[in-house]
Amino acid sequence: MQRASSASLAAVPAPDPAAAGSGEGAAPAAPSPLEVRLLALVAAARFHGIELDREDLRVPEDEAPAPAVLVGWMQAAGLWARAVRMRWRSLLAIKAGGPVVLLLNDGSAALMVRADPARNVVWLRDPQAVNDEQVVAVDELRLSRVWGGEAVLVRRERGVTFEDEPFTFAWLGRMVWLEKVVLRDVVLGSIVLSILAIAPPMLVMVVLDKVITYQSMSTLTLIALFLVAAAFYEAYLGYIRRRLIQIVATRLDAKLGLHIFRRLLGLPIDYFERNQTGAILFKLGQISKVRDFMTGRLLTTMLDFVTLAVMVPVLFWINVPLTWMVIGAAGCVALIIVAFMPAVRAAFGRWLDAEVARNNIMVETVHGIRTVKSLALEPQQREIWDQRVAEASSRKQALGDISNWPQTLVVPFETFMTRGVLMVGAYMALQGDLTTSVGALFAFMMLSGRVSQPLVSMARLVEDLEETRMAVGLAASVLNNRPETSNPGAGLRPRFEGAISFKGVDFTYPGSRNPALVDISFEVPAGTMLGLVGRSGSGKSTITRLLQGINREYEGSIKIDTTDLREINLAHLRRSFGVVLQDNFLFRGTIRENLLAGRPGLTITDAVRAARLAGAEEFIERLPQGYETQIEEGSPNLSGGQKQRLAIARALIHDPRLLILDEATSALDPESEALVNANIHRIAHGRSMLIVSHRLSSLVDCHQILVLDQGRMVDIGPHKELLERCSVYRQLWLQQHRHMESSGMGKPASPKPVLAQGD
Ligand SMILES: Nc1ncnc2c1ncn2[C@@H]1O[C@H](COP(=O)(O)OP(=O)(O)OP(=O)(O)O)[C@@H](O)[C@H]1O
Numbered sequence: 189m190q191r192a193s194s195a196s197l198a199a200v201p202a203p204d205p206a207a208a209g210s211g212e213g214a215a216p217a218a219p220s221p222l223e224v225r226l227l228a229l230v231a232a233a234r235f236h237g238i239e240l241d242r243e244d245l246r247v248p249e250d251e252a253p254a255p256a257v258l259v260g261w262m263q264a265a266g267l268w269a270r271a272v273r274m275r276w277r278s279l280l281a282i283k284a285g286g287p288v289v290l291l292l293n294d295g296s297a298a299l300m301v302r303a304d305p306a307r308n309v310v311w312l313r314d315p316q317a318v319n320d321e322q323v324v325a326v327d328e329l330r331l332s333r334v335w336g337g338e339a340v341l342v343r344r345e346r347g348v349t350f351e352d353e354p355f356t357f358a359w360l361g362r363m364v365w366l367e368k369v370v371l372r373d374v375v376l377g378s379i380v381l382s383i384l385a386i387a388p389p390m391l392v393m394v395v396l397d398k399v400i401t402y403q404s405m406s407t408l409t410l411i412a413l414f415l416v417a418a419a420f421y422e423a424y425l426g427y428i429r430r431r432l433i434q435i436v437a438t439r440l441d442a443k444l445g446l447h448i449f450r451r452l453l454g455l456p457i458d459y460f461e462r463n464q465t466g467a468i469l470f471k472l473g474q475i476s477k478v479r480d481f482m483t484g485r486l487l488t489t490m491l492d493f494v495t496l497a498v499m500v501p502v503l504f505w506i507n508v509p510l511t512w513m514v515i516g517a518a519g520c521v522a523l524i525i526v527a528f529m530p531a532v533r534a535a536f537g538r539w540l541d542a543e544v545a546r547n548n549i550m551v552e553t554v555h556g557i558r559t560v561k562s563l564a565l566e567p568q569q570r571e572i573w574d575q576r577v578a579e580a581s582s583r584k585q586a587l588g589d590i591s592n593w594p595q596t597l598v599v600p601f602e603t604f605m606t607r608g609v610l611m612v613g614a615y616m617a618l619q620g621d622l623t624t625s626v627g628a629l630f631a632f633m634m635l636s637g638r639v640s641q642p643l644v645s646m647a648r649l650v651e652d653l654e655e656t657r658m659a660v661g662l663a664a665s666v667l668n669n670r671p672e673t674s675n676p677g678a679g680l681r682p683r684f685e686g687a688i689s690f691k692g693v694d695f696t697y698p699g700s701r702n703p704a705l706v707d708i709s710f711e712v713p714a715g716t717m718l719g720l721v722g723r724s725g726s727g728k729s730t731i732t733r734l735l736q737g738i739n740r741e742y743e744g745s746i747k748i749d750t751t752d753l754r755e756i757n758l759a760h761l762r763r764s765f766g767v768v769l770q771d772n773f774l775f776r777g778t779i780r781e782n783l784l785a786g787r788p789g790l791t792i793t794d795a796v797r798a799a800r801l802a803g804a805e806e807f808i809e810r811l812p813q814g815y816e817t818q819i820e821e822g823s824p825n826l827s828g829g830q831k832q833r834l835a836i837a838r839a840l841i842h843d844p845r846l847l848i849l850d851e852a853t854s855a856l857d858p859e860s861e862a863l864v865n866a867n868i869h870r871i872a873h874g875r876s877m878l879i880v881s882h883r884l885s886s887l888v889d890c891h892q893i894l895v896l897d898q899g900r901m902v903d904i905g906p907h908k909e910l911l912e913r914c915s916v917y918r919q920l921w922l923q924q925h926r927h928m929e930s931s932g933m934g935k936p937a938s939p940k941p942v943l944a945q946g947d
């Protein structure tokens with residue numbers, strides 16, 4: 189391609205053959221085209237007040253992301269974005285409202301900041317330009333040399349999006365409505381099918397009335413031929429209709445699944461802590477009922493409605509009084525169902541509650557099976573299970589009993605719709621009603637057979653609606669909880685140095701009466717270690733939770749560097765931390781996959797480096813398959829200490845500036861603990877660390893140690909100072925080192941006399 193040499197195109201990043209070939213080989217002064225393209229998108233997003241995060245962009249390495257991927261990236265950050273093909277004319281017609289990203293042929297991009305139709309030029313800005321004022325005018329010919337018409341339009345998302353609206357019946361309805369094009373075809377097919385269904389009875393009427401009476405063989409042949417043709421056509425249409433329904437059902441199913449998982453992931457951690465897993469899973473499982481209803485019952489009922497709309501007029505044409513009788517009977521069926529609904533609903537609700545409770549026991553037992561087994565709790569669990577099963581069964585029985593009534597009561601009416609009408613019709617014919625010929629009666633019977641079933645099922649729809657409404661309610665009780673952030677793209681994404689400051693922080697867990705933290709103030713300079721000690725329940729973990737934005741309703745101020753915690757983008761905040769807890773979850777997969785945890789741009793080299801730092805290298809290399817060793821669910825093939833070291837390595841993989849170790853080494857045997865502790869200085873190099881530990885000896889090297897008691901700060905300072913002035917700390921220290929004292933090692937030399945003085 190030609191290098192755009194004209195001066196007016198200077199701002200359009202010209203294809204640089206050297207840079208275009210290799211992604212990273214370019215000199216630092218000339219970023220790769222892809223880099224420029226991403227810069228353009230970031231700039232366009234920034235115009236709308238949203239910072240895009242490169243970590244959110246999921247592209248395979250050294251592969252140019254498709255426009256759809258780029259658009260998805262922007263949408264995930266809360267922007268409205270579309271990839272489009274444009275011509276010069278439509279480009280000129282764009283009114284100012286933020287830059288348009290033009291995807292250039294060489295893989296880079298330019299920002300169109302305004303169009304000037306009067307002069308027939310557009311104004312472009314180089315995404316790399318520091319100064320916003322650096323724009324150049326480009327005309328159609330020049331642009332066409334570097335641009336093939338691909339562009340990305342970006343806007344601020346207005347208000348709440350469809351996706352973010354609460355999960356309700358109306359929402360579901362709108363989701364079905366989105367499929368209206370296919371649904372229209374389904375309805376059209378159904379209308380034709382219903383009309384076809386009318387033909388045979390009508391022909392039967394003709395056969396009975398004319399062919400037999402007048403002995404007309406030719407009419408019979410004609411009718412037979414027509415019937416055969418109609419039968420084939422009916423089969424074909426039925427096939428098409430089922431296929432279309434299948435398509436809609438599958439699509440709705442996929443959409444619903446995606447949506448639900450997205451919302452579930454958006455819920456805050458403390459929701460999962462406050463609610464039982466079993467209950468959450470059961471409630472979400474109700475979605476399948478909703479889906480079955482939407483793709484099964486709702487659609488068929490809609491089609492039934494079409495059938496009725498076509499057939500009922502025909503019935504009226506054949507015989508008015510008989511039709512009224514059929515409709516009246518269907519009305520009675522509906523009335524009976526509606527009358528029993530409140531009672532059925534109540535019984536249904538009671539049964540659901542029992543089901544949730546039963547399910548909870550199941551999930552809990554599977555989750556805690558180790559504890560159940562090791563404490564030999566099987567009999568107890570079985571007993572609770574028996575109770576719950578008995579409860580659920582009796583309520584299910586009660587539900588069955590109550591819904592048996594309407595089902596029984598409607599039977600006479602349903603029978604009347606078929607056989608009763610025949611009797612009445614025959615009576616009318618006997619009375620000399622001329623409209624009721626034998627043929628007409630037969631036709632009526634055949635048609636009303638087709639009508640009565642939809643009529644009844646429409647009446648039953650009320651019942652199904654009720655059941656689905658409850659299922660929607662259950663699922664909504666999980667999904668409609670307030671998500672962690674209303675806008676995942678909002679917030680600052682500063683580069684952290686790692687300084688942490690708490691100022692007058694108070695915090696009480698929701699629903700708890702006692703405050704977990706009271707007036708906590710401390711500062712951790714960047715690159716230093718803070719130890720947290722205190723009795724169990726003194727608030728150590730709570731401090732680390734606040735820092736990670738898990739609980740956000742604190743009072744006072746928490747800052748990282750100079751940025752208030754509340755202003756930081758949540759995903760960015762959490763990504764900046766490495767966190768190791770006492771018990772860590774390893775995903776199913778290889779050790780390498782677990783260490784890299786799907787982070788883009790990391791390789792096995794990073795995994796090895798992190799493993800070495802965490803003291804995990806030696807045991808990984810002793811495994812027969814090394815980094816490719818498969819970790820099973822619950823990782824039974826690893827020891828507790830090995831798991832822990834993997835977790836530490838995983839936390840270090842992306843080289844975080846901030847590291848939290850909450851009892852990270854307390855599950856380790858002395859040897860592995862010593863290994864990690866020996867590495868802690870290397871681990872700490874260049875980062876700020878918060879270390880929670882019950883073993884004070886592992887905190888001795890911390891720059892500061894914060895002593896907590898019942899959520900209050902007792903003291904803060906380095907080990908030596910605390911030993912001298914803080915009685916709580918000294919007590920904890922002495923408890924752990926008494927044996928040294930008595931064995932004459934007497935390492936803490938001063939404490940004893942100070943303690944005797946009692947400060
Ligand atoms: N998710 C929660 N919901 C409600 N209260 C909580 C929650 N987590 C902790 N608490 C309460 O907050 C207080 C502080 O708990 P925290 O977990 O911070 O203690 P800790 O110092 O880490 O204790 P440990 O050394 O046992 O881990 C405790 O009284 C605890 O009961």
Ligand SMILES: [Mg+2]
Nearest residue numbers: 728729730850
């Ligand atoms: Mg804790």
